[in-house]
Amino acid sequence: MRYYSTSEHAVGFLLGLIGDEDAARVRQRTGIAVGADGSPDLPSAADAAWRNANVPSSVLLWVLEEDSPLGNAVVWRHLPAGDGLRRAIARGVPFGPGRTEPVPVDSLVRREGEPPAPAAYRQHGLVGALRAATTMATGRAAASMVVTPADWRTATEADREAPLPGYARWALSVRPDCPPALRRQFGSHPKFTHRLRQAGVLAGPDRYATEHGPARTVLAVLSAGRTLFPQRVREAEDALRPLVREHLGGREDAWAVLAQLVGTYYGTVPELVATAGAIA
Template structure:
């Protein structure tokens, strides 16, 4: 089982009956403790969170803002992960949690500010979005709207309906008021565009979104850290389904782990499919041996420094003098030696 599958399964195991979780993990040969989604409750690394928000549905940004956590707000602002108008509201100290319309407590207000267009000028630009080539300009204008500007947009639309491309651009904004989005229309094509743009009401809408289920579990796992209060809405629906279809049935969980990597559809469909393939729960669920506890890593020991070798003064040794070869005797010397040997003279 690869790492992404393990994290997705581990997230679902957290929704199983509490008394069965360790046995389920023993059957799957995974540890119950560990990361879910891209991370567990551990602190996110900055680049990981930035990548998650950029690649996930845009609604993740507003769900994070609704936690009103200064460290998340600072990161969303620093990396430009929000529309300009929402960023300006954030820097001005507005709160985003449900029912929290007042300013942020002292010490949580960001100090950087940007220049945005006046609301009247933004609305004029939206009214000019009458053809397909103007859609990009309409989206640029819509990104400049702040919370205080939306009532003006509502009034302008009631006075004279905005063009279709302007409504499209406005409806895709993560902070568009739900009543205004509903007033733009409920046509099937309009709803399809919003789904394609990743506009979701809450994490519970992830359960009905068709696609790679691993991606859905990645976002739900991230919610344990990034938007836990909103995640509760989805888990209130998902947990009873997991308990009913999978429960503590080890084989059903094994089927789910096999199907998960390539399963495309909805997450509830995966859960019910795994339960149906595995069949009824046996009368006596076998006991599975849990993975042994990992051995603690040895403490790091600083390497020993090599002994210091003191430099010594080397004396230059003179080279030995070359040995001259003996000279060969001359003919007269050889004759004299012969005479001396004959006469017996030394």
């Protein structure tokens, strides 16, 4: 089986934003190799996109929103998922908007099982464990027990009655599945916003596509997204399509330049596309 590089997946994603006829002509005349026309299987897509990438945590949530057992298993294997998301996957909690039916659990997840509950939760329950958080470790442990929509409502109501400790608030807020209303309830201090960005909590795929870098990594993740989170990846495609058509279009010379640049370019995707077009 041919395994495509991160750069090949990146170019393949952008080629998917122009017409099929133009894309085929560019591939033929430039010799650009692109990964599986942007539709790799789930394991190889995740491997190519995430092998050396610091994947933002919100990307994991976009995958979970598909409520796919195989996609959930991909997230399960990814270290930044954390115990909270792993508990949700193990319990079959649905993430897709409006969905209530449990998600079938992949055999890998069933075999490994849900992480053990922390001692504070066993002793004091959910709210008690959150209020007992006096360190970052205990805050993360307590926050990992917030799993279902009902748990999030319980945490929101508890904080409204009396503010939760800072460690518990921090651990909840940097969860990619934290409800936006609860984040607003926690406040909007600049340090808080900085922590969210550090944790990889993103406004959406369109902002990820246009504001984050390096371009090769972002595009490889989005290429995998065509299989792993197809509903949300469209937002990224819509944001990038006008730029690609303006600066690259069907120009073989511009695509050849882009293929040479993408492997070592550390700017954003819009900067890469504009630079390749300008050089050509």
